[in-house]
Amino acid sequence: MAWIGNVSQIRGSTAHAHMRSLRILLVSLALVPARNAAAQDAASFIARIERPQSPDRGGLDAMTLEQVMQRFRVPGVSVAVILNGEVHWAKGYGVADVETGARVDVNTAFQAASISKPITAMAAVRLAQDGRLDLDGDVSRVLRGLTLMRDSLHWAPVTPRSLFSHTSGSDDGFGFPGYNPGVPLPTPAQVVRGDPMANVSGVPFVRPPYTGYKYSGGGTTVMQQALVDITGRPFADLMQATILDPLGMTGSSYQQPPAPDQAPRRARAHNGAGQRMGAPWHVYPEQAAAGLWTTPSDLAKVLIEVQRAVRGPRGQVLTQDGARQMTTPVGVGPFAVGFQVEKRGEGWYFMHGGSNWGFRCDMIAHVRRGYGVVVMTNGDNGGPLISEIEARVAAAYNWDSLHKPLVR
Numbered sequence: 001m002a003w004i005g006n007v008s009q010i011r012g013s014t015a016h017a018h019m020r021s022l023r024i025l026l027v028s029l030a031l032v033p034a035r036n037a038a039a040q041d042a043a044s045f046i047a048r049i050e051r052p053q054s055p056d057r058g059g060l061d062a063m064t065l066e067q068v069m070q071r072f073r074v075p076g077v078s079v080a081v082i083l084n085g086e087v088h089w090a091k092g093y094g095v096a097d098v099e100t101g102a103r104v105d106v107n108t109a110f111q112a113a114s115i116s117k118p119i120t121a122m123a124a125v126r127l128a129q130d131g132r133l134d135l136d137g138d139v140s141r142v143l144r145g146l147t148l149m150r151d152s153l154h155w156a157p158v159t160p161r162s163l164f165s166h167t168s169g170s171d172d173g174f175g176f177p178g179y180n181p182g183v184p185l186p187t188p189a190q191v192v193r194g195d196p197m198a199n200v201s202g203v204p205f206v207r208p209p210y211t212g213y214k215y216s217g218g219g220t221t222v223m224q225q226a227l228v229d230i231t232g233r234p235f236a237d238l239m240q241a242t243i244l245d246p247l248g249m250t251g252s253s254y255q256q257p258p259a260p261d262q263a264p265r266r267a268r269a270h271n272g273a274g275q276r277m278g279a280p281w282h283v284y285p286e287q288a289a290a291g292l293w294t295t296p297s298d299l300a301k302v303l304i305e306v307q308r309a310v311r312g313p314r315g316q317v318l319t320q321d322g323a324r325q326m327t328t329p330v331g332v333g334p335f336a337v338g339f340q341v342e343k344r345g346e347g348w349y350f351m352h353g354g355s356n357w358g359f360r361c362d363m364i365a366h367v368r369r370g371y372g373v374v375v376m377t378n379g380d381n382g383g384p385l386i387s388e389i390e391a392r393v394a395a396a397y398n399w400d401s402l403h404k405p406l407v408r
Contacts, residue, residue, distance in 0.1 A: 042089040045081070048396040049389070060388050068388050069094055073274030074379035076104040076267055077386075080296035081393055085304055085370035090297045096267040096378060099276050109251055109266045109293045110376040111281060113354025115361055116254070116292035117220050118326070119302060121164045121338025123242040124223060125322045128160075132230060135161045135325065135337065139222065144229045146189045148205055148222065155208040160226070161325075162209040163219040165335040169207040174200055174217030176290050178282025178357050181257055185285040188225045188235075192218060213333025217289040224288035235287050246317050247301045252294035257283045266293060267378035269358020274379060282357040290356055296363075296374035303365040303372045306339075306350065310367060326350070327367050341367075347400060355383075362386045371397060 053061035060068050069077060076094035080087055092104035112119075127133040133142070138157035140148060148158060155169070162168035177199055179185055186197040194202020203218030224235055231238050236254040244252050253259070258266065269277040284291040309315035309323030318326070325337045327350050334340045339350040349372075351364035360382030365372025373393045375386045393399075 045396050046089060046091060049392045053392065053395065065093065065389070065392075068385055072379070072381045072385045073272065074377050074382050074385045075270050075274050076108070076379075077375060077377045077382070077389070078104055078106065078108055078110065078296050079389060079393075080106075080300040080374045081397075082300050082303060082365060082370065082372040082374075083397065085307055087297055087300050087304075090295075090300075097276065098270065098274065099268075102264075104267065104378075106297055107251055107265055107295060109262070109295055110361060110378060111267075111269075111290075111354070111356045111359040112292040112294050112299065112361060112376070113290055113356035113359055114217070115294075115299065115352050115354040115363060116288060116290050117164070117217075118338035118352050119243055119292060120220060120223065120227070120239070120288040121326065122302065122305075122317065123239055124160055124164065124227060125325055125337060126242055126317050127227070127230065128325075129319050129322050133160060133227075135159065139163065139226050142226050142230050143222075146192060146222075146225055149193075149202065150205040151207075155205075156210075158205060158209055158222075160223060161330060161337055163216075163223050164337045165213075165330040165333060166215050166219060167210050167213050167330060167332045167335070168216065168219050169205045169209050169211070170203050170216040170219045170222075171206040171214060172200070172203045172216050172218035173214060174203075174221075174286075174289070175355075176200065176217055176284060176286045178284050178290070180279050181281070181283050183283075185256075185283065188221050188228075188285065188288075191221050191286055192225065210330070210332050213335070217286065220289040221286045224286070227288070236291075239287075239292075243302075243317060244298075247298075247305055249294065249298040249301055252292060252298045254287045254291050254293075256285060256287050256291045258293055262293075267359070269356075270379045271358065272379070272381040274381075277358050281359075284356070290354075294376075296376050299363050299374045299376075300372070303350075303363060303374070304370075307365060307367070307370055307372075345400070353386075360386060362390065364390065366399070369400070371399065 050065040075098050078092045080090040090106045096102045096104050096108050128135050158168045191198045192203045239254045269281045305315045309318035312320040329341050348367045353362040361376040363374040375389050
């Protein structure tokens, strides 16, 4: 650092450049202890979550996290924890593929399954913010070549808000089984119509909107077609430009089937016994409802975006009003536009889970208080493991209103 003493001898822009470099260096050096402290702090939390729980209240408390994985025969799991509106830590455990032994790390991509839905809803909210979509307008007015199967045309219109909150009157109850890689795929319109090309029976609308709640993957597939018709863009491209790229979700894609060059970093599907399935994964033309490949760290960015926008004045892609649309239940059932919203203790949380062939996942965050967690697994028996991890995170971080395992 001897050159600092010579700053007074340097003239003009060169002196300014050296002073800027010096300031940057000093700031960087000052941040080193803070970064080290943050890393040590995260390490202590990770250790508390991985080791047996204290006090031991029975159940799985006496087990390490690795033992819990073995108990439920889940080959791999990836976790990201949010604290104070930022990713506090992320870590992978186990293997992405039991046959090759490839390890899970923070860049391993999993199928998000139904967590695809609220991300799609976020894209719709952004289009609404731009005046290109009316969340309370008749979705039939923007659909091209697709007529909804309604029992009565005298009912109130089916709207994007009702479709994303599962209160549109649709009666499909999907859950999509997906397709083996390489087989011909139906279009979203064929899925909604129940075309023989599809492996589901179609999306009938059997009651007026907002008279009842029934979970409907088919309703989100209607919105997939609507978003494509509004923008004129392939769905995966639309989501990349509207949500994934702006939020920096570099490990995420709605492309179905996935790009071959991305296969090495994708987890494989496993059954409830922890065995590799016959195909590496299933393919979902119902991209909006089930087709996202992503990581917990990327999904954490979605939760953080909502939290920041709720506080205001806005996030990266959501206005404050847009975030409120996604965290305020519509009045029938537990859903807002895209997210389930639930009061636990004194806190309000927004959340969504996912279940595809060979994959299970979940994410949850406090609406107001900058914390949350995302857990993704590559096993059909991942649900109990997810609940245990979420409970351990809540206990370790002393979440003020979430001290028991999540009820799924």
